Amino acid sequence: MYAIVRSGGRQHKVAVGDIVEVDKIPTASVGDTVELSTLLVVDGDAVTSDPWVLDGIKVQAEIVDHHKGAKIDILRYKNKTGYRRRQGHRQQYTAIKVTGIPAAAK
Numbered sequence: 001m002y003a004i005v006r007s008g009g010r011q012h013k014v015a016v017g018d019i020v021e022v023d024k025i026p027t028a029s030v031g032d033t034v035e036l037s038t039l040l041v042v043d044g045d046a047v048t049s050d051p052w053v054l055d056g057i058k059v060q061a062e063i064v065d066h067h068k069g070a071k072i073d074i075l076r077y078k079n080k081t082g083y084r085r086r087q088g089h090r091q092q093y094t095a096i097k098v099t100g101i102p103a104a105a106k
Contacts, residue, residue, distance in 0.1 A: 001043045003101050005036040005059050014098045024092040032063050041104055048104040060100040
């Protein structure tokens with residue numbers, strides 16, 4: 001059984017026990033539980049994609065860690081003008097462990 005969930009404007013395929021990196025959830029601390037909105041649930045051969053049914057299904061997850069991702073170097077250069085800019089970025093992530101995916105009501 002797995003589900004497709006939305007978090008931080010992205011979609012992730014999750015199953016129970018998976019640890020997934022999502023964009024930082026600033027309101028939660030380590031050990032808290034969060035609910036993720038579900039876009040699709042696959043249970044064997046049964047696929048649930050009806051938005052009315054999925055409104056009642058929230059994937060339960062526990063926050064494991066907050067950390068930063070790898071550094072990204074952003075370099076801008078224009079030829080013959082002496083224009084050079086250097087910028088770095090490290091995205092902040094939250095690691096969550098999926099603890100439960102409720103079954104769809106039939």
